[in-house]
Every structure is written in structure tokens, then in C-alpha cells.
Amino acid sequence: MAAASGVIAAKGQGWAILLADLALILFLVTASAVVPRDSVAASGPAGSGDAMPGAMPEAVPGVMQAVYEDAPGAPSLPEWIDSLAMGDSADLTIEAHYGDGELPQAMARAGELASEARARGKRAIVVFSPGEPGIRVRLSYDAQAGAELAR
Incomplete structure (x- = not known):
């Protein structure tokens, strides 16, 4: 062969x-x-x-740890933040979804939540997108900060 x-x-x-x-x-x-x-x-x-x-x-998304829904009957964002043990590398991402003609209201409410987070010493990233109206706050830890510790 x-x-x-x-x-x-x-x-x-x-x-x-x-x-x-x-x-x-x-x-x-x-x-x-x-x-x-x-x-x-x-x-x-x-x-x-x-x-x-x-x-x-x-941008590297962090590891999500908790989610807060801005809804009637929910605790306030400062109460939610205080109930969690967050490290210095914790980030909050405010996701504001809005329907037709509701962007100004979503911007106003997301701004209020960002101010409340800042008052608690937490940085917040605000993201707006069209969709089913509602605001969600995600607690995550910076993936890049964790990578620095691993080296």
C-alpha cells in the first residue's frame, strides 16, 4: 500500500x-x-x-447575584440594598424597559433609582430598552475585578 x-x-x-x-x-x-x-x-x-x-x-458582564423588581408592594431600593451584604466590587445595573411613549417616565424612575443607589454608595449602570414596561435592578460582581484577584 x-x-x-x-x-x-x-x-x-x-x-x-x-x-x-x-x-x-x-x-x-x-x-x-x-x-x-x-x-x-x-x-x-x-x-x-x-x-x-x-x-x-x-465590557464583561459580571456574575449576577440578586434581582430587584421595582413594583408595587416591593421594598424600596435602599431597603433592598441594605438587606444584602455587598462587597466593594458590587455593581448595580438598572434595566428600564418602556412601551410606546413611556421613555420619559422610564428615564425619570431609573434616575430616581440611580440616585438612591448612589446615596447608598453603590455605582449604577442604567440601560434603557423598548419592551414590556418595567424596571429591574440586578446586583452583580465585576468579572474583571475577580480576574485581577485570580492572577
Whole structure:
């Protein structure tokens, strides 16, 4: 069969090819583990060699821990915040969904909630999107802050 395909393998040298393949695989795995992913993302276009000036880091959603619904009968946002043991890396995301013509009301209520969070020493990100009206506040922990601790 070997003669028909045009490839003639010498006896006893297959181990060298196998060893070379394994060495290449080991090199690639090691290289991918050593290079920090942040430096690859900020290195700019391929071959440029220097980071793009003013490049913003990619937003990484945090790990969600709790959700607050702004609804009748629910505790106030400050009460909810006080009931949770939040660390310094905790973030609040206020998601305001609005129906037709309801954006001004959603903006006003989301602004009130953001002010209440700020009064409790918590930073809040506010996101508006059309949809079923309602406001939800998510407590999450910054994924990038956790990555810094892991290094």
C-alpha cells in the first residue's frame, strides 16, 4: 500500500515524527497559557505591534447575584440594598424597559433609582430598552475585578 501512494516510510523513524508532533502541541498549549488575553485584545490590528490609542476595554458582564423588581408592594431600593451584604466590587445595573411613549417616565424612575443607589454608595449602570414596561435592578460582581484577584 505504501508504494501505491508514493510515500515510503522508513522503519523505526515513526517515533521521531510522533515526538515532533507532541512537542509542537505542548509548545502551542504553553504559549496560549502564558500570553495574557488582555494584551492580545489591546494589541491593535494584526501586525501593528502597538496598542490602539484610547482603546476601551471590552465590557464583561459580571456574575449576577440578586434581582430587584421595582413594583408595587416591593421594598424600596435602599431597603433592598441594605438587606444584602455587598462587597466593594458590587455593581448595580438598572434595566428600564418602556412601551410606546413611556421613555420619559422610564428615564425619570431609573434616575430616581440611580440616585438612591448612589446615596447608598453603590455605582449604577442604567440601560434603557423598548419592551414590556418595567424596571429591574440586578446586583452583580465585576468579572474583571475577580480576574485581577485570580492572577
